[in-house]
Amino acid sequence: MLNEKDENILWHTHHVSKDERAKIKGQKPCILWFTGLSGSGKSTIANMVESKLHNLNKHTYLLDGDNIRLGLNQGLSFSDADRVENIRRIGEVSKLFVDAGMIVLTAFISPFEEDRNRIREMMQEGEFIEVYVDTPLEVCEERDPKGLYKKARKGEIAEFTGVSSPYEKPQRTEIHIQTENISVASASEKVLEYLEKKGYLRC
Amino acid sequence: MLNEKDENILWHTHHVSKDERAKIKGQKPCILWFTGLSGSGKSTIANMVESKLHNLNKHTYLLDGDNIRLGLNQGLSFSDADRVENIRRIGEVSKLFVDAGMIVLTAFISPFEEDRNRIREMMQEGEFIEVYVDTPLEVCEERDPKGLYKKARKGEIAEFTGVSSPYEKPQRTEIHIQTENISVASASEKVLEYLEKKGYLRC
Numbered sequence: 001m002l003n004e005k006d007e008n009i010l011w012h013t014h015h016v017s018k019d020e021r022a023k024i025k026g027q028k029p030c031i032l033w034f035t036g037l038s039g040s041g042k043s044t045i046a047n048m049v050e051s052k053l054h055n056l057n058k059h060t061y062l063l064d065g066d067n068i069r070l071g072l073n074q075g076l077s078f079s080d081a082d083r084v085e086n087i088r089r090i091g092e093v094s095k096l097f098v099d100a101g102m103i104v105l106t107a108f109i110s111p112f113e114e115d116r117n118r119i120r121e122m123m124q125e126g127e128f129i130e131v132y133v134d135t136p137l138e139v140c141e142e143r144d145p146k147g148l149y150k151k152a153r154k155g156e157i158a159e160f161t162g163v164s165s166p167y168e169k170p171q172r173t174e175i176h177i178q179t180e181n182i183s184v185a186s187a188s189e190k191v192l193e194y195l196e197k198k199g200y201l202r203c
Numbered sequence: 204m205l206n207e208k209d210e211n212i213l214w215h216t217h218h219v220s221k222d223e224r225a226k227i228k229g230q231k232p233c234i235l236w237f238t239g240l241s242g243s244g245k246s247t248i249a250n251m252v253e254s255k256l257h258n259l260n261k262h263t264y265l266l267d268g269d270n271i272r273l274g275l276n277q278g279l280s281f282s283d284a285d286r287v288e289n290i291r292r293i294g295e296v297s298k299l300f301v302d303a304g305m306i307v308l309t310a311f312i313s314p315f316e317e318d319r320n321r322i323r324e325m326m327q328e329g330e331f332i333e334v335y336v337d338t339p340l341e342v343c344e345e346r347d348p349k350g351l352y353k354k355a356r357k358g359e360i361a362e363f364t365g366v367s368s369p370y371e372k373p374q375r376t377e378i379h380i381q382t383e384n385i386s387v388a389s390a391s392e393k394v395l396e397y398l399e400k401k402g403y404l405r406c
Contacts, residue, residue: 015250016257016265024260047218054219057227059262061303062219072295092275093296100264102303 021101025059028200029098031123032105032191035116035170036133037162038148039140041179041187045133046107048188053103058201061097063090064107078159084115091119098127103200111167126198131191132173137162139180224304228262231403232301234326235308235394238319238373239336240365241351242343244382244390248336249310251391256306261404264300266293267310281362287318294322301330306403314370329401334394335376340365342383 022029032049034042043064053060073089076082087110097104110116120128140162141149152160159165170176175194177187195201225232235252237245246267256263276292279285290313300307313319323331343365344352355363362368373379378397380390398404 014254016253016263020257021262021264024257024262050219051217054223054227059224059227059304060219061224061299063299067299067302071298072292089275089292093299095274096264096266096270096296097300097303099270100300100305101262 018099018101021099023101023203025101026201026203027058027101027103028126028203029101030103030127030129030195030200031094031098031119032103032129032131033094033110033116033119034105034107034131034133035110036135037137037140037167038109038160039143039145040133040135041184042107042109042133044184045131045177045187045191046105048184049191050105052188052192053195053201056201058103059101060103060105062105062107063093063097068093068108087112087115087119091122094119095122098123103195109161109167111161111165113168113171116170129175129194130170130173131175131177132170133177133179133187134169135179221302221304224302226304226406228304229404229406230261230304230306231329231406232304233306233330233332233398233403234297234301234322235306235332235334236297236313236319236322237308237310237334237336238313239338240340240343240370241312241363242346242348243336243338244387245310245312245336247387248334248380248390248394249308251387252394253308255391255395256398256404259404261306262304263306263308265308265310266297266300271296271311290315290318290322294325297322298325301326306398312364312370314364314368316371316374319373332378332397333373333376334378334380335373336380336382336390337372338382 034046036042046062050060050062068090072093073086076086087108090106090108094104094106116130144150148157148160149163151157152163161167175191177190179187237249239245249265253263253265271293275296276289279289290311293309293311297307297309319333347353351360351363352366354360355366364370378394380393382390
């Protein structure tokens with residue numbers, strides 16, 4: 001018979017805690033929530049931040065359209081309700097990763113202050129770090145890496161952020177990156193400096 | 204201007220890979236998918252396995268009703284469609300954790316072979332380890348830790364697995380734990396031995 005009170009073990013009811021999971025990783029878990037227009041450089045900077053953290057033996061994970069849209073969030077449309085649900089699920093998954101002791105990076109436009117704040121409020125103090133990748137619309141539009149702005153201007157994409165749907169600038173961002181005049185390397189260094197200074201990179 | 208071709212860095216397009224994330228953890232990532240009746244001991248065994256792995260400095264995360272039902276999967280009912288969606292999302296999140304290099308443990312009844320196999324097929328060879336916690340219905344029902352069987356017998360819970368909804372015994376389980384006559388400690392040791400033998404606990 002399954003016996004939970006086996007005399008050989010005293011810790012049978014012990015659940016591994018968030019602190020314990022973080023401790024073997026030598027870091028304080030958090031979400032680096034990158035927000036900004038399409039083409040602002042969110043993913044590029046987030047990827048470089050992840051690489052730099054990995055080189056410091058930090059335990060990271062990056063959530064972006066590539067691993068979310070075709071997996072967990074497949075089937076969600078771009079309707080208002082589904083956009084809210086999209087961001088909600090990303091927030092919930094990020095919370096699980098933080099509980100697992102990880103530094104999780106997310107790179108989504110996430111244009112609405114209310115949605116971002118809802119995730120901030122789900123987390124404990126200091127666990128939600130909003131990184132505003134602030135690139136002027138005209139720069140993003142000129143760059144237009146996926147040709148999406150062109151399509152949006154032609155009316156081929158409805159409710160495209162910055163064109164036919166608003167981007168609400170973050171009001172209480174922890175890290176504000178104005179990408180004009182700085183390189184991706186400098187932008188990511190700024191994030192690293194914040195993490196270092198605030199003690200996220202040690203237990 | 205944001206410059207992706209900064210001459211100071213050659214690795215700007217580098218994405219941290221699954222292998223790299225696993226390597227700093229000293230393990231091969233996988234899902235330990237615990238399946239079995241309500242009251243079979245899935246969560247208890249999974250918790251002890253997680254504790255033992257953590258004591259070996261392995262990087263783990265446990266998904267169960269406590270952290271999933273009230274978070275990511277809130278709003279899902281117990282209808283057939285929502286049950287499928289429930290397990291689908293758990294599979295997708297587990298896949299993200301495996302991509303992050305973790306050993307993820309899940310403890311859900313997951314009664315349908317088709318649902319379990321769908322997740323197996325999403326994963327790479329060897330990443331999905333089905334752990335069948337095989338406790339006879341009469342034992343689970345006698346134990347009835349949450350009083351759910353009693354309610355189900357009275358008809359107060361519809362479609363309760365083992366009472367009014369089937370449990371499909373796993374056909375291709377990697378680890379089969381018959382819980383009668385063994386302790387939780389022995390059951391969890393069996394899982395650890397499998398992981399050790401198959402090389403999951405080293406790179």
